[in-house]
Amino acid sequence: MDQLLQDFSPGLFFMQAIILLILIVLMRKFAWKPILDALQSREDGIQNALDAAENAKLEMQNLQADNEKLLKEARAERETMLKEARDLKNKMIEDAKTEAQETANTMIAQAQAAIESEKKSAMAELKNHVSGLSIEIAEKVVRNELSNKEEQLKLVESMLGEATLN
Amino acid sequence: MKVAKQTFKFFVLIAFLFANAVAMADTSTKDPVVSGNKVDTVDEIKDYISHHLKDSHDFHFYTHNESGRHYSFSLPVIVWTSNGLKTFMSSAFHHDDAGHVIVDKGDTKLVKIHSKIYELDQGATSVNFDADHHATNAHKVIDFSITKSVFGMLLTGLLMLLGFGALARGFKKGKSIPTGFSRVLEPLVIYVRDEIAKPNIGEKKYRKFMGFLLTVFFFIWILNLLGLTPLGFNVTGQIAVTACLAIFTMIIYMVSGSKDFWAHTLWMPGVPYLLRPILAVIELVGFIVIKPFSLLVRLFANITAGHFVVMSLIALMITMKEAFGPVTSTGMSLVLSLFIMVIELLVAFLQAFIFTMLSSLFIGMAVAEHDHH
Numbered sequence A: 001m002d003q004l005l006q007d008f009s010p011g012l013f014f015m016q017a018i019i020l021l022i023l024i025v026l027m028r029k030f031a032w033k034p035i036l037d038a039l040q041s042r043e044d045g046i047q048n049a050l051d052a053a054e055n056a057k058l059e060m061q062n063l064q065a066d067n068e069k070l071l072k073e074a075r076a077e078r079e080t081m082l083k084e085a086r087d088l089k090n091k092m093i094e095d096a097k098t099e100a101q102e103t104a105n106t107m108i109a110q111a112q113a114a115i116e117s118e119k120k121s122a123m124a125e126l127k128n129h130v131s132g133l134s135i136e137i138a139e140k141v142v143r144n145e146l147s148n149k150e151e152q153l154k155l156v157e158s159m160l161g162e163a164t165l166n
Numbered sequence B: 001m002k003v004a005k006q007t008f009k010f011f012v013l014i015a016f017l018f019a020n021a022v023a024m025a026d027t028s029t030k031d032p033v034v035s036g037n038k039v040d041t042v043d044e045i046k047d048y049i050s051h052h053l054k055d056s057h058d059f060h061f062y063t064h065n066e067s068g069r070h071y072s073f074s075l076p077v078i079v080w081t082s083n084g085l086k087t088f089m090s091s092a093f094h095h096d097d098a099g100h101v102i103v104d105k106g107d108t109k110l111v112k113i114h115s116k117i118y119e120l121d122q123g124a125t126s127v128n129f130d131a132d133h134h135a136t137n138a139h140k141v142i143d144f145s146i147t148k149s150v151f152g153m154l155l156t157g158l159l160m161l162l163g164f165g166a167l168a169r170g171f172k173k174g175k176s177i178p179t180g181f182s183r184v185l186e187p188l189v190i191y192v193r194d195e196i197a198k199p200n201i202g203e204k205k206y207r208k209f210m211g212f213l214l215t216v217f218f219f220i221w222i223l224n225l226l227g228l229t230p231l232g233f234n235v236t237g238q239i240a241v242t243a244c245l246a247i248f249t250m251i252i253y254m255v256s257g258s259k260d261f262w263a264h265t266l267w268m269p270g271v272p273y274l275l276r277p278i279l280a281v282i283e284l285v286g287f288i289v290i291k292p293f294s295l296l297v298r299l300f301a302n303i304t305a306g307h308f309v310v311m312s313l314i315a316l317m318i319t320m321k322e323a324f325g326p327v328t329s330t331g332m333s334l335v336l337s338l339f340i341m342v343i344e345l346l347v348a349f350l351q352a353f354i355f356t357m358l359s360s361l362f363i364g365m366a367v368a369e370h371d372h373h
Helices: A002-007 A010-147 A149-165 B002-023 B042-053 B148-172 B182-201 B206-228 B239-255 B259-266 B275-319 B326-367
Strands: B058-064 B069-074 B076-081 B084-089 B103-105 B108-113 B116-120 B138-140
Touching: A010 A149, A010 B148, A010 B182, A010 B206, A010 B239, B042 B275, B058 B148, B076 B108, B076 B116, B084 B103, B148 B182, B148 B206, B182 B206, B182 B326, B206 B239, B206 B275, B206 B326, B239 B275, B239 B326, B259 B275, B259 B326, B275 B326
Parallel strands: none
Antiparallel strands: B058 B069, B076 B084, B103 B108, B108 B116, B116 B138
C-alpha cells in the first residue's frame, strides 16, 4: 500500500484527467455523435424497410384475398347468368311450343270447320243432285208407265224401294 | 482509400519517432551509474521489471552494453518546483536514475531517483540517502512531464481520433456501410452500445453516457494492447491513470443519480427507521469509495501482474540458463511467455470490457427509476 502511494504520481493523474477530458469531448464531437447517429438512422432505415416489406406482404395478401373474392363473385354471377339463360331458353321453347300447339289447334279447328261446311255444302249439292236424278228417274218411269202398265208399276215399286234406302 | 492514407500517415509518424530515437541516441561515454543496462542476475532482473512497471521520463528502447549507447528518445520534462515552472528535455538527466546527475536550472537543482524527479533543498549540492535509500535533502516536485505514459495516452488519443474520425467521416459522406478499417471499428462500437450500455443503463437513458463509455473502453483497450508491444508502455498499470478513470466514472454516476437513487441511498424505504442512517453510510461509502476503488485496483492489478508475469517469463531464459543451458531455457521461456502473451491479449480486452461494463452498471444503478412500493 505504501509502495502504491509512493508510486502514485499526482502529475500523471492530472495529465491523465486533462487528456481524458479533452479526448472525451473531441471523440464525442467528431466521432461518437456522428457514428451513433448514423448507426441509429441506419437501424431505423432497416426497421422501416422491414416494416414496409411486412406491410406490402399483408397488402399483397389482402389483394389476393380480394381477387379470390372477386373471382368467386364473378363465377357465381356467371353461374346465375347461365342459369337464367337456360331458364329463359327453356321458357322460350315452352312458349313457342304452346304457341305452335295453339296455332295448330286453331288451324285444325278451322280446317275441321271448313271440312264440315264443305261436307254440308257437298251434301246439299248431293241432295240436289239426287233430287234431280230422282226427277229424271221419275220422268223416265213416267214415260215407261205410259207405254206399259205393268212395267210401269214394277218400276215405280223398285224405285221407291231404292229411294228409301237412300 | 482514406484509411490507407491515414495508416500511411501513422507509419510515417512512427518512423519519424524511431528516426528521432536513433538521432537522439546518447553518444556520451559509458556511464557506470546507469541502471538497467545489463540484465544478468536475479536482482538486476527484479530492478529491470520494477523499473519497467514505473512510468519513465524518456522513451528507452535498449542500451548497447559495449559502447554504452542508449537507443532512446527523450521526452519533455515539465515540473512545478518551489521556484515555479521548469521545463527541459529528459536527456538532461543522461539516463541517470539514481540521483547522480543534477540538472541545474539556475535557482533550482533537480535530480531523478527511481523515475521520480526531486528538487534538492536550498544549498544542497548532492543527494544524501538514508538507510532505506530515501533522499534526505530533496523533496518531490509536482510532475506534469510528458512521460512515457502521457506519450502513450496522447498516441492512443490520436489513434482513436484518426480511426473513429475516419468512421464518422465515412458516415457523414452518406455511406451507410463503412469500408476498410472502419468496418472493423463499427461492430466494436455497436458491441459497446448493445452489449454494455443498453442492457445496464436502459434503452431510454444510455445515449447520454455513450461518449464516456465508448471513449473509456477504447482508451483502455488500446493502451492495454500498446502495453503488449515491445514499445514497453505500461499506462493502464499506472495507479494514477486507473484512479483517474475510476474517479471519472464515480463523478458521472454521482452527478447523474436520479431522485430515486438518492432516496434509496440516503433513506432506504422499507427498512426500520433506526437502520436507515447506518444503511445510508454504508451505501454512500460503497458508491464513493468502494466501487471506484474496486474499478481502479482491478485494472491496475491485472495489467501490472500481466506485465510482471510476461517479463518474468521472458527473464526465465537468463535465470534458467545455468541449470538447463541456453537452448532449453530460451525455448521454455519462449513457449511460456507466448502462452501468457495470448492470455494477456485476452486480458487486454477483458479488462477494458469489465471496466466499461461495471461503469455502465454503476451508472445504470444511479439513473434507474424504481417502481414505488
